[in-house]
Amino acid sequence: MDPILLAVLVLLAVALIFGALLGYASIRFKVEGNPIVDQIDSILPQTQCGQCSYPGCRPYAEAIANGEAINKCPPGGENTIAALADLLDVEALPLDAEHGEEQIKSVAYIREDECIGCTKCIQACPVDAILGAAKQMHTVITTECTGCDLCVEPCPVDCIDMIPIETTLATWAWGQPQPGVQLIATDRGRGLAVQQQRDKQAEQHQSQRDSKSQNNKDDAA
């Protein structure tokens, strides 16, 4: 048999076998949905604010999966960008100023005396965090508010404020250690201080002695 023909046949057979295998695998192990979208979505802050120009965090996650820039999420800020860059193995870009700046986390607050009960903010809230009914006072469920400020714009009487979340005793945490600010000095510090003091004393002593000897020398002279 012609060796060239044999080689072609063998390769053809191998190609067919692997093709069949791959075809089977693509059906048998088919992944429903795009798992990367879920991962991206879990990194995004879920404020659903739409500042990225997508109608919510999931649509933006889908867009990122399709190659959209990762720096369009002001509520997430640098941390989110860093996490996305890490996940997608792309370069971490600075936040796109076009979509807003990173702001202090805040929650909406309705000045209830001024609320006229128009329900416009209720319709605007992406997470149903505003409670109320037509012609009844509305109020924000603070724990559910994501601080997206989508409710501020539709309010006809401007009675919604965005109040920054203050640190309380319960939410306070230690900051990053600054150079010079130390944990409580233990006795080692004392030893060091004593050592320094001794050094200083010794120095003074030395200088005194020096001056004395100088004086003596002067006297002698």
Added chain:
Amino acid sequence: MSRIWSFHGGIHPAENKRQSLQRPLERPPLPKQLILPLQQHIGAPATPLVEVGDKVLKGQAIAEPTGHVSIYQHAPTSGTISAIGCNPIPHPSGMEGLCVTLEPDGLDQWIDHQGVTDFRSLEKAELARIIRHAGISGMGGAGFPTEIKLHLSDDRIVNTLIINGAECEPYITADDLLMRERAESIIGGIEIAAHLIKPTHCLIGIEDNKPEAAMALTRAARAACNQRPELDIEVVVIPTKYPSGGEKQLVKLLTGIEVPAGRIPADIGIVVQNVSTMSAVERAVCHGEPLISRITTLTGEALARPGNLEVLLGTPIQHLLDHCGAEQPIHRLVMGGPMMGYTLTDSLIPVIKTSNCIIAATAQEFGEQPAAQNCIRCGQCEQVCPAELLPQQLHWFAKGKEFEKALAHNLMDCIECGACSYVCPSNIPLVQYYRFAKGEIRREQFDQRNAEQARIRFEAREARLEQEKRDKATKRKARAEAAARAKAEQSDKIASTTSSPVSRSTSSATTNNTADSTASDPQALIKTLKTAAAVARTKLKKAEKALAQARDDGNELAPFETTVSEASAKVEASQQALQQAEQQNPAPAPSLAELKIAAATARTKLTKTEKALADAEAKQAPSADKLRVSLEMLRSKAEAAQSALEQAAANTPPAPVAVTLVDNAPVDIKALKTAASISRTKLKKAQKALDQAQADGSADLAELEAQLAQLSQQAEQAKQAFEEAEAQQPVSTSGPDLKALKSAAAIARTKVNKTEKALADADAKQSPSADKLRSSLETLKQKAELAQQQLDQAEQSTSQAPPSEQSNTQQHNSQQPSSEKPNSETVG
């Protein structure tokens, strides 16, 4: 003597305990002010029970727990509550917290309290309740509510109760002195705890640098065990090593068991309590005294007389410093030990339940540390870490903010003991980095949880909106389909009744069927029969026409003649059926309204025809004769209708409004009011018509006048009925609706304002309507005043008494039928 294990790492810092042990336990004088933070423990801050200005007695509860993990707070002495507000509290953040400030009266007067003579006879829950009400939280470090730790659910089996007397941190001697002086109290507390959680044995761990304390406790424990052989209390002396007093380290030392990561000792059948907590439990149960004081070590080189003080909770630290002679300048004020304590920024911060030590250090004692240098990877931190972590790796991760990796290296198991920082040759504040990383991780986790929650809510909302949209679409579709179907049916019907000859031939049958189906309703039957008769008549006419046409055209007549005869037969049949039906079901006397309508229609037709006739006569049209005939007919019809109407009116009582008043049992005042106003309007109209007629010089003045008289009578009647009904409206209606009154008043005010504006406008334009406006303004003003008065009255009466009494007058005056309900009273 039970065996002692050992834990990994640990350090041996200079102890510095001698300074504060030179003097016996002292009680400082009563301070001028006691500041009691509402959060002295882990969990939710307590809720104040007192108000500013309240007098409280020593031991009186001033705050109660908020939720399960929270504690009671008590007044440490008698006095007056002078303030409840934010004050600096002992917290590493240096932030302020809500505090109750107590101004002592100097009497130190106890509230009535009584201990339990035999706590063993009490129910577990009752004993736990006493401990909870005494406001005891862990006094060694974190301040976890003790009752929760001692009142475990029944499925938890506790093998070992460990009492922590290690006190491993330098400087602190508060527990040492307590164990020396109050060993019996501690053992008493242990007995209570043992009764609650039923351990197989109790171990008291004491470091070997406190021999006197160990001796005292051993003696007391032996005495207790001799008295009660079921008790198994053993004092275990452990080697001095920092941090042997850490909970997990002590468990390892005494039992050899490691508490799993992220779990508590209770998960492995061990409960750890501090010695001072046990003493507090004994005071609470056996003496009825809540936790209002504790032993605190005051030490440091800045103090002339360092020592241990029995301090009332809430005492400002400055007061204690003064007592101990703080003569030298204090470089640094530390609460807690030098390893795990934190610097205080304010010396007016009070002592709380967890404050075991206050160090007033001079600059020489706690000098500034040299700046941190780079990690040289010497590995000393790893060797001393009691949690067997890799401190330098954690340091790198924390510094680089790689928190996930730090988590993977078990950062959360770090007990922040500071041993690594102590040994670090580069002076790196390692623990600070771990605290920072822990804080960040907790925040991230919190944010993550919130984000997850927000995502779920967002998706739920999206789904809901989607569903609503779908529902709307289906509804719309269904509606459109129904409309299309109805249309199709209608066109079908039209087709079946008009076009096909088959249906025409069976039309009488259909009519009969319809008649059968509607037999239950004689009126409907008659109606259908009438229609059928009319149809038959029309057909007959058509057939006759067709016959005439055929005759003119000279066509064959036979088929047309048969059609005509058939049609005439049908007409006769249908006429007969109709008459029969009418005889069987004599039409009910037509109502007055129907008759009126009939009469009016007849009149209108008559006038129209008259007009047409006049037109025709003017044009000398040939149809004038015909019109004249029909006019005659119409006239007679109109007369008949009129006479029928009059007859009917004579038969029925003259004032229909009044009739309804009498007949309709629950008198609806609203309806009456409407009736009255309608009759008024009618009256006005009639008046106008009369005026018009007079002006025109019309002939039928007399008739109009009669009508007017009748109408005015009716109006009067309606008004009377209305007033009577209102007067008889009993008090049963619900209390005056303040809201309705308020809105009524507001509306009246607004109307007055508007009218005033309009009046001003009219005046400016000198328009003729100004006078009218002025008068209406007057009435409006009166109305507004009335509304306001009513509102005031209602408000007063509602604030004074239940509204049932005055609602009567309210109802009389208010003319607010909207708030009135119909009742069973009738108006005669």
